[in-house]
Amino acid sequence: MKTIKETGLSHDALKRRSVLKAGALTAAGAMLGVPLVGRAQADVVKLGAVGSITGALSYTGTQARKGIQFALDHINESGGIKSLGGAKVEMVFVDAQSRPDIGAAEVDKLAQAGVAIIVGAQSSAISLSTTQAAARYGIPYVVDVGSAEQIVQRGLKNTFRFSPGVVRSVEQSMLNLDAMNKAANHAVRTVAIVHEDGPFGSGMAKILSEKLPDIGIKVVETISHPTPQRDFTNIVLRLRASGADMVMPSHYINEFILFMRAIQQQRLKLKAIYSIYGGGASNIRFVREHNEAAQYVIDTNHWFDPKKPLSKKLVEQAAAAKVDLTYDVMVAYAATQLAVDAIERAGSTDHAKIIETLASQTFSDTIMPYGPIVFKDGDNTGSQLVNTQVRGDKIELVFPKEFATAEPVFPMPDRG
Template sequence: MSARKLVAGLGAVALLVTGCGGSAPMGAGGAAAGRDEGPVKIGALHPVSGSNAVDGLQMRRGAQLAVDAINAAGGIKSLGGRKVELVTGDTQGKADIGQSEAQRLISAGAVSLVGTYQSAVSTNVAVVAERNRVPFVMDVTASDAIFSHGYKYSFRVQPGSKAIATAAAQYLKAVSEQAGKPVRKVAFLHEQSDFGSGAADAFTAAAKQLGIEVGPNISYDATTVSDLTAQVTQVKAAGADVLAVAGYYRDSLLAAKAIASVKPDLSAVWGVSNGAYDQPKFVTDAAAVGNLYFSTNYHYDATNPATVALRAKYQQLYGDPMRTGAVLSYDAVQVIAHGVEQAASTDPEKVRDAIAAAQVSPLTVGRGQIQFAPNGDNRNAFPVLMQVRDGRVQQVYPPEKAESRPDYRVAWRP
């Protein structure tokens, strides 16, 4: 059974069992009274412990900055200026804990949920949100499977796995041809959950349509892997001229270190929905090892003055560069607050309807305002190609979003 089918199956099981073990009643009616007075509560679910805690804490902080901005601007004006409060849960990066934390926050009166960074966790949270009729706005969740179930209460700000992987293949073909070195064969290294497997499957399908060979397809367990030298040696033996990598931060950094050690005969390293290669921390942690790495992903809009100002504020407050995930969390909370404002209500079903009709200006790269399709996906979400250049991550493609031109090579092959 594929990882994607397994996760979908677990979600279905979760739908059956959420009625047991102390769940709130259908419609979260047990929390209704708490929503009618005091601050408007938004529930934030992220992994603030475990292997993805750095990203999770960033995203919680991004959500809090959005709440602070809303309150500084007068709160929810249609509700007499009621303030907004972020109530938080730690998923620990585990689907079952994310599910129980979602139920806890809904029972505590959350009018909507935001999260979760990991697709497997979001799968379970979406089931809880649907059962309780409480909107769930996903900041970072790559899996497209969630949006194939006909859920009414699930929304996503970022572009999905298929959109990112398809763009990654298209950008690779265009950039390699512009460099005079058309891509011939791509090896794909990915973590084995729904996130990584989905990225690999979607990229493979898009690449084949463009006449690009893909193989071998090599997976690993991101939660336990400590070295990827053997996998990268397999890539070297396969004779691929590009290595695509879909993983989370820690394992993608391990892949970079293995690539530097093995030095396969590559023209480029190509991140696809990668959790590391577009991060400022990767530039520092990998140093010269990560120079010239590419990454196709969602990204904060480096050309937007409002985004620049937000990131400067984050840096001042926390002494750390603000990652794209945190900016997406900021956008997601703004979407929820807009929904409450337009609904003039804390009834989650009315808030859901207002979110479904929302148009909100994003601080992340997009083709326009955040606006949701009937399945809950952001119609205007837009992947961008980035590259580690001159000690920072730069947008390099497509040209209308580029800060500099792509440099199609690897650091160990001038």
């Protein structure tokens, strides 16, 4: 290589010649289809993930994180994002610590990391704060689980809720409950509602109080509690005094398990335990560790379509990793599928292009038992819940029939 002195050129002239030469090589490489280091080709696309691996929601957040990773592993093994030259997808995870304020602050880290999209946060309260924080940066955000209607009622263009909200979930659940109760000659006539006092539980209780009388079931007691709540003895005593035929609980997993154990220990006689987003009723950990307390509990919740090939792939991944296959894993996996598909279709990591893709296109290829995924004002109009029931050491699907693995048992027999 010649020095500046040997070329007879000034430093500025030599610099201009180098720039021109580099430009010519780049243009030639582009015409020949040769990948060059300066072309707009992403080797890695960063997906932000918000969850809680500490605090009251640590189990849910840990499970969801695993579901996201399972989805990314499958996507990367299948060739990555093809519209971006096979770019691999990498998860950037932040811990909300089960607190909305910390979750919102952690979104700043995702923005600094340059994530293309965010998936999270398995909680209505945390989803409300983190989607608002992401909106400041214009980052698209797919809410995996967050039932509070405020999530999609604030006009945030970056926010897309994958699973159904509380209104549609309750309406669907009431239809299912009414059908089962009619088939049982109206065995259930009174109900007590027990719920956590955050946006999720409070919103659920309000709608249930309005809807249950329409199907001939009288609400005789409504009890709220904070999260966390460690002792449900007094609440169960209030339920006994109410004389309710059925209890409808709405908690996160830890409180749900403690509540069911308290019902079992106090030998509270009920004709049905029917939950919507019960927290533990569709969780195999609950079934395994507290089998007697779990028997015949019916839940209206998220679940995958077991007949789909990708669902079978997830079952294999979870088994190999020795991970309980809970709905948190399932929904986080499916929401990640959707998020990466949006990047694939947009052919870009540009936030505005991904948001436009999510807002305007129809999606379908996820593991969930959903109809066509179309977002209207940020809400997935194709999402739906299913009914599960604990039977022995299994969680069976009992509704809708096209996905069912067993018939519902309603009312439930005496659990002793």
